[in-house]
Amino acid sequence: MNTDYQSELERIEKNIAELRDHALVPPTDTEKVTKYVQSVYQHAVHTGNLAQLEAVEPVIDEGIRQIRFPGDLYFLKANLAFKLHRLDDVRRNLAADPSLPVSPEGRAIQADLDFQEGRYAQARDGYQSAIASNRTWDNLARLAHFEARMGDAAHADRLYVEAEDELTAKEMRSYAWVELQRGLLDLAHGRHTEAGDHYARAERAYSGHWLTAEHQAELLGAQGHYDKAAALYQDIVERVPKPEIQQAFGELLTVMGERERAQPWLDKALAGYLDPAQRGGVHYYHHLVDFYADVLKDGDQAVKWARKDIALRDNFSSQAALAWALYRQGQFGEALESMNQALASGAWSAHLFSQAATVYRAAGRAEDAERYAQRAAEINPRHRSFHVHR
Amino acid sequence: MADHNDPNAVNSIFSDIDVSAADLYDIFGFPSDDTDGGEKVVIALTFASVPEAGRLDPDMLYRIQIAPGRRVMRASEEDQSLGALLKYFEGLKETYLGTLRPFEVRVTVDENNRAHIRFINFPGGSFSQVIETNKSLTLQSPDGHPIKAYIGGRDDAFFNDLPGFFRSINYAPQFYHVPHTMTEARELAIPKTLIELEGNDLFNFDPANPDWGHGVKKDLPPGPLTWNGDKFAKDKNGNYRFVYSGKDAQAGKNINAIILEIPLAYITRNPEHRIVNCWGESWVRKAANKVETIPDDPFWLEHPHVLIDALKLDDELKKYKLVDTDGQAFADAALSEREDNRQMGANNFWLAPHFIKRLAHLGMGFGPSITALGLKCSFDHGNSPVSVHKTFSSVLHAFPLVKPVLFQEMRMPDDSWNPKGLNIPLRRPVEIFIPNVNAIDMDTTGTWPFGRRPEDQVATRFLSVFLDMNADFKGKKYHVDIMNDPAVLDALPLEPKTPPNPLKNDKEFLKDFPYLAEAH
Numbered sequence: 001m002n003t004d005y006q007s008e009l010e011r012i013e014k015n016i017a018e019l020r021d022h023a024l025v026p027p028t029d030t031e032k033v034t035k036y037v038q039s040v041y042q043h044a045v046h047t048g049n050l051a052q053l054e055a056v057e058p059v060i061d062e063g064i065r066q067i068r069f070p071g072d073l074y075f076l077k078a079n080l081a082f083k084l085h086r087l088d089d090v091r092r093n094l095a096a097d098p099s100l101p102v103s104p105e106g107r108a109i110q111a112d113l114d115f116q117e118g119r120y121a122q123a124r125d126g127y128q129s130a131i132a133s134n135r136t137w138d139n140l141a142r143l144a145h146f147e148a149r150m151g152d153a154a155h156a157d158r159l160y161v162e163a164e165d166e167l168t169a170k171e172m173r174s175y176a177w178v179e180l181q182r183g184l185l186d187l188a189h190g191r192h193t194e195a196g197d198h199y200a201r202a203e204r205a206y207s208g209h210w211l212t213a214e215h216q217a218e219l220l221g222a223q224g225h226y227d228k229a230a231a232l233y234q235d236i237v238e239r240v241p242k243p244e245i246q247q248a249f250g251e252l253l254t255v256m257g258e259r260e261r262a263q264p265w266l267d268k269a270l271a272g273y274l275d276p277a278q279r280g281g282v283h284y285y286h287h288l289v290d291f292y293a294d295v296l297k298d299g300d301q302a303v304k305w306a307r308k309d310i311a312l313r314d315n316f317s318s319q320a321a322l323a324w325a326l327y328r329q330g331q332f333g334e335a336l337e338s339m340n341q342a343l344a345s346g347a348w349s350a351h352l353f354s355q356a357a358t359v360y361r362a363a364g365r366a367e368d369a370e371r372y373a374q375r376a377a378e379i380n381p382r383h384r385s386f387h388v389h390r
Numbered sequence: 391m392a393d394h395n396d397p398n399a400v401n402s403i404f405s406d407i408d409v410s411a412a413d414l415y416d417i418f419g420f421p422s423d424d425t426d427g428g429e430k431v432v433i434a435l436t437f438a439s440v441p442e443a444g445r446l447d448p449d450m451l452y453r454i455q456i457a458p459g460r461r462v463m464r465a466s467e468e469d470q471s472l473g474a475l476l477k478y479f480e481g482l483k484e485t486y487l488g489t490l491r492p493f494e495v496r497v498t499v500d501e502n503n504r505a506h507i508r509f510i511n512f513p514g515g516s517f518s519q520v521i522e523t524n525k526s527l528t529l530q531s532p533d534g535h536p537i538k539a540y541i542g543g544r545d546d547a548f549f550n551d552l553p554g555f556f557r558s559i560n561y562a563p564q565f566y567h568v569p570h571t572m573t574e575a576r577e578l579a580i581p582k583t584l585i586e587l588e589g590n591d592l593f594n595f596d597p598a599n600p601d602w603g604h605g606v607k608k609d610l611p612p613g614p615l616t617w618n619g620d621k622f623a624k625d626k627n628g629n630y631r632f633v634y635s636g637k638d639a640q641a642g643k644n645i646n647a648i649i650l651e652i653p654l655a656y657i658t659r660n661p662e663h664r665i666v667n668c669w670g671e672s673w674v675r676k677a678a679n680k681v682e683t684i685p686d687d688p689f690w691l692e693h694p695h696v697l698i699d700a701l702k703l704d705d706e707l708k709k710y711k712l713v714d715t716d717g718q719a720f721a722d723a724a725l726s727e728r729e730d731n732r733q734m735g736a737n738n739f740w741l742a743p744h745f746i747k748r749l750a751h752l753g754m755g756f757g758p759s760i761t762a763l764g765l766k767c768s769f770d771h772g773n774s775p776v777s778v779h780k781t782f783s784s785v786l787h788a789f790p791l792v793k794p795v796l797f798q799e800m801r802m803p804d805d806s807w808n809p810k811g812l813n814i815p816l817r818r819p820v821e822i823f824i825p826n827v828n829a830i831d832m833d834t835t836g837t838w839p840f841g842r843r844p845e846d847q848v849a850t851r852f853l854s855v856f857l858d859m860n861a862d863f864k865g866k867k868y869h870v871d872i873m874n875d876p877a878v879l880d881a882l883p884l885e886p887k888t889p890p891n892p893l894k895n896d897k898e899f900l901k902d903f904p905y906l907a908e909a910h
Binding site: 029031067068071097099103106165167169171174175201204205 | 568
């Protein structure tokens with residue numbers, strides 16, 4: 001029997017097959033064009049295939065050429081650009097249709113942009129305003145994500161609960177996704193059992209999704225169930241060609257002492273990150289920073305990619321990543337400066353504080369380092385356990 | 391924060407949410423002709439036949455709420471000021487939100503398409519039963535009353551030129567592919583009208599494309615989606631063109647339905663209760679319930695504004711989400727614009743100011759077109775020679791124009807609606823649309839607005855609220871069906887000379903339970 005994931009994928013593939021040969025051939029029908037383009041996009045998103053996702057863009061462009069009012073497709077393209085971290089393209093596509101910036105969906109993405117570009121107050125206002133005018137599950141989840149990053153986990157979880165309350169039996173994939181976010185919140189605070197409960201609920205809600213399995217594998221690793229985690233990762237990397245999962249698998253194997261088995265996966269991951277970057281893609285800059293800083297311990301390369309990332313989106317995350325890269329490079333003074341910028345944002349996580357502690361210590365600020373280390377431990381006593389770079 | 395994890399990752403521009411089974415179509419209600427063993431009321435809630443006619447969606451829950459009451463007799467000297475009107479609405483609100491405790495019929499189906507029907511809190515006792523779908527059955531109430539029930543597929547009992555109505559309000563999605571994100575391009579800012587506007591190429595009938603709007607859609611044209619003319623269109627004979635065709639857009643279509651015939655004695659023991667108010671609701675199961683793990687609800691505690699509603703919900707309803715309500719015909723489509731956040735069912739009191747402004751907006755469009763045809767209009771459009779697109783931000787400005795519409799009695803074509811010849815006041819729009827319930831008068835035939843019988847042409851009757859019921863045509867007073875009268879249509883400078891909507895359904899209704907015709 002098919003899992004929910006397989007059934008949905010088959011449904012999308014059926015749509016694509018039915019429309020592929022004629023949807024974009026003039027004379028076109030707006031609904032068919034839109035449905036086809038949307039299906040191609042959905043397929044790429046659900047399979048987690050970045051190459052496929054990049055290949056959606058020319059299909060959207062063709063769709064835009066074929067219909068008179070392509071606002072929906074510009075919105076889709078803005079979403080795609082967001083997923084690929086091309087924030088200027090997000091703006092450009094939102095501006096391409098006058099109805100988009102003022103639409104509820106457009107305003108929500110604008111708030112996402114504000115968050116990504118470090119305008120935190122505007123982002124929060126934007127999310128709250130989006131919810132006030134359009135109380136949808138995804139807008140609630142957006143604000144929840146923001147609050148989680150800014151350290152109010154309890155508020156974030158309440159917002160996720162509210163998001164779930166908006167979701168119906170016809171939206172089980174979305175429900176499962178929110179459950180994964182709630183699980184991540186618990187994981188970030190060391191509550192492994194609770195995280196596991198959320199992941200199990202996600203699986204019950206929408207069975208067979210690699211995304212759920214990937215979260216479960218991380219949790220197993222964090223719990224020290226390395227063999228089980230490795231078996232699950234092995235299964236996932238065979239299904240989904242995502243370099244970040246390959247990296248996670250490689251790092252897990254490294255933790256397990258299986259360096260020889262780990263190396264091909266780490267090599268694949270690096271190649272997977274570099275390949276789109278060499279083609280001009282910016283999607284994996286952040287992962288390249290992590291990879292060079294933490295896997296290869298190569299400060300020079302880490303700083304190179306961190307500076308590229310921060311040029312795209314100057315936020316606490318990219319600032320902290322640069323700080324970490326600079327630390328790895330031995331530039332402790334500059335690392336401290338960048339870390340202070342990140343901390344000034346109000347962002348709050350065990351991971352951030354743990355890195356801050358290290359940077360402060362390296363910069364000779366032992367007292368501050370201890371304070372951040374304590375804070376990290378308070379947030380998540382298990383923050384040094386296996387985790388994935390998200 | 392690599393942020394491959396934002397809701398964008400799962401959100402899509404087009405809803406893949408199929409909740410169309412929640413789309414309620416109509417609620418019919420009338421006294422049964424079968425009075426053996428006592429009076430009975432027939433109530434039929436119809437909704438989209440999804441997944442298919444005869445098969446209901448197991449994620450849905452349908453409610454029919456029933457509240458018997460007395461017939462309200464009008465004071466001889468009535469205060470018809472805005473203040474008094476709002477006070478009247480406030481009184482209704484207190485009744486519906488406070489003292490009224492409606493009884494309820496609740497229906498779900500299981501994965502085997504068996505219906506679980508529950509009768510809750512009726513004076514004749516609560517009970518539940520699992521029944522076969524698509525079969526007329528007689529259930530026994532705890533106090534021994536036989537209740538007829540049918541749950542399943544039938545022919546769509548609504549017969550109506552829906553594209554004509556959408557043409558009259560310039561509703562673009564019926565005629566054009568309107569992008570999801572182009573929210574301003576729904577009801578276009580073009581005057582609403584019953585006859586075509588000269589040069590309104592966006593909506594005027596196209597003889598070269600007669601199916602346009604009847605399933606055929608065009609791409610929205612470039613340029614402003616407005617109309618800049620100043621007169622109604624006329625043909626070479628000087629006739630106006632009706633935006634309605636009279637064709638039944640629902641012909642050949644099916645619905646799913648919950649049809650009940652309930653003894654009045656089961657609903658009330660008070661002989662003064664001659665009105666049976668009813669309305670329907672559709673609820674869709676929440677995702678959390680689908681996985682059988684209801685989250686603890688800090689939500690309710692954190693949000694006292696919803697707590698009031700939440701407290702009224704029983705444990706089962708908390709697992710569902712209200713999607714649609716249906717009480718009075720056209721209360722949603724015409725007066726509430728079918729916005730999701732206005733799905734308030736009977737509790738539509740907070741909509742009262744909106745209702746007045748919306749009615750004024752419709753009147754500024756329909757009114758001049760009625761006058762142009764030579765008919766007397768109940769709405770004060772200031773003798774405008776052509777329909778006007780005007781929105782009202784102030785109820786104070788709207789009310790004086792709307793007042794004659796609100797307070798006029800809706801005259802019936804003859805006395806057949808009142809077979810007992812009782813002193814029953816004619817209903818007025820102000821009483822019909824708020825609260826949004828189907829108020830079935832058990833001493834009438836239940837024809838609209840005293841209920842709603844399947845054979846009622848309610849779409850045309852709704853339009854008649856804009857006709858001056860005190861006027862007469864060739865010595866005969868206007869009435870709710872006057873637009874169906876061939877003599878009237880023949881006399882109007884109008885083409886085609888057809889009633890706006892079909893006069894009968896494509897399939898004959900049945901004389902007996904379950905009344906609605908079999909599915910196609």
